[in-house]
Amino acid sequence: MDFKRMNDLKCYRNKLSRFSTRHTKVRPLIIIFLGSLLLIFGSCSSIKRNEKQLAQGNYDAVVNSISEKLKNNPNHKDKKQLIPLLEKAYKLAVKEDMRQLKSLQTEPNGVNSSNIYWIYKGLDQRQDIVRPLTQIMPINTIFKDYTVVLRKSKNTYARHLFDQAQGLLGMNTQEQAREAHKLLVQIKKLTPEFNGLEKTLALAHDRGTQHYGVKIKYEAGAVLPAPLLKELQWYRPGNLDEFWKAYHFGPWNGRIDQSVQLNINALSFGPDELVHETISREKSIEDGWEYATDRYGNTVLDSLGQPIKVPIIKILRATLMRSHQHKEAVMQAKIWTQNHELGTKAGPFPLNELLVFDNYYARFEGEREALLPEDLEMINNRPLPFPTDAQMTSDLGRQIKSTFTRWLKRLE
Template sequence: MKKITILLVLVAFVVSCGSKKKVERALTSGNYNKAISKAVKQLQNNKDAKRKQDYILLLKDAYDKANDRDIEAITGLKTSKNPEFYRRIYETYNALANRQNAVKPLLPLSVNGREVFFKQKDYTNEIVKARENVSDFYYEKGIALLEGDDKFQIRNAYNTLAYIEDINPNYEKTRELMQEAHERGTAHVIVDIENQTRQIIPRRLEDALLDFDTYGLNQFWTQYHADENEDMNYDYAMQLQLARINISPEQVREREVVRQQRVKDGWQYRLDANGNVAKDSLGNDIKEDKIITVRARVFETEQFKQAEVLANVVFTDLKAQETIEQFNINSGFVFEHFYATFRGDRRALNNDDRNLIRNRPIPFPTNEQMIFDSGEDLKLKLKDIISDYKL
């Protein structure tokens, strides 16, 4: 028991040393916030323990250096009088306040009986003023970006206004302007299907491919439309060109397999070396399992049919009247069904054989059904393209 206690103490000591070195490395590399975070974590339990005093000193050092660096940065940014720095000033004041709030629950902290002083300051007024400055500047910036018709600038306006909404909710008409920016910045895409295969495409496949509600898309800046609206000004067109459909013949493949097993088949008397019935110690006849070899022929049948749909997805910029991107899709569907019969002793069959002999032949799917089932795979690949391609 004593050895276990000593071992646990040694393990705790090694872990503690490793944690302290991580704080020291963060401090010496100038990553003061990381050093503070790790030191605070170590001091959340038993902060008054003697082994924790090094963490208090490291926390004090990192805390003071981080504050000095932030205050110096704010002074420099204010001196420049550049409104582009308003956001950095605001966020740096918040960093100062958050740092204080992280340390405050631990106070007071002492080393060798003496309290270690952590400077505390109320930054509320500075934060409020900085928030007002950045809100006003970003508000005007957002309005200016909305004056043009370029969708990417309009989206930038939305992001600018969204920052205001995040730090200063419902500032002036921010929400109305965000709604306007979203509506004007959204790209509208008209979608159609062109059948180039000279084969009949099931109507339900076209409906499924154009039913974008089932795609589970989550694209904030793009809307796809299957039904054309004459009052809508579309930015892009996406055409799904069905280029070729290949359907294999219906195939039936057969193979014969011989199964053999050693099985118990009743009992028999055990014979001695002379061919007589063997006796046990009480003079009784000895019985034993009768093991025989059984065989069966298994006739496995596979029904097979395959469909392949080759397609292209073409994106066109309707304003520039030019193709901007093209993707190739190869989708398919395989119909396979297995069943079997056998001749011989059922006991020779394995589990797979027993499952197969329960099956029966089934009708092959029609070509129309094969094309539709291939379309399900096509739809998944089309969804991947739409999800990854940003307009």
């Protein structure tokens, strides 16, 4: 490379370096400028958004939004613009609540008692939102003590709900009792110490609950087998009851809305069966290779003149001696129901349970590789003792309890 070209290249590199340095200094300024613009526009956007909410009458939205901003950042750069907006929104919200209260209080009734209470509740809660800010910045607002009017309006509202609930209970129907219970639950959330509340809640729950009287009868023989008796005597599933459903399996002195009776009509057992059978297994596998030959014993060549290889097939054989143990037990039952309120009966509904004992085991002679995968499983099994009738009775009792429980849960 000649001297002139080297100088030109050096000069170009110097220019590029100065250009790069100049832009490196400018880039942070651009970032700062853009960041400032974003902050300015973001700030303006926040103020405009609150002004729009104020113009639309969404006073509490403005109070909540600005209060949250100033709590998180007491030195907010827009504090001077935000505080007047907050003061205006607060005063207008209070003014609107007072206007509504004046209108509602001219016609005192049950429905209005609810609205009056919640308006006073809103006034008190709004004060709680703004009050902490007055400790750290100058906010021109007036706070009032709503304790007395809150307590009075809450008691009036609770009394209205209680009167409604008692009226519903007086109709003496299950559906109305459940509606009454909902009203009483509202009272409990408002004022748990309300006089007579717990007693009336219990009454509403009892009247709204569907009570089922459940009986199980054994009609399959003269004597109920002891294992089945043990299962049925312990029929007290704690998770069966629901809020509006109660199942009574023993003596019950209270109201029964619907009776359910399970009659076990038959209980039978099959014999102990043991069946033996012999099965032949065959399997073909490749066992190496050899050259193909024609009928004269000459090696067969392919189109390229190369000897053709063919696999050697080996036949594997085994004899499987399989044994099958089998026993069955069947329980047959029927369900009857009676609705005492309507005076109607329904049934019978069949409820049958089948219990099967099966066990396969085997041994073999010959080559193990000839056996199927299921054969190999049976080879690892051993003969088992046949279940006794008592064991199967107990298992059937658990099965029929489970099925009967699901059936009961579907009752209306």
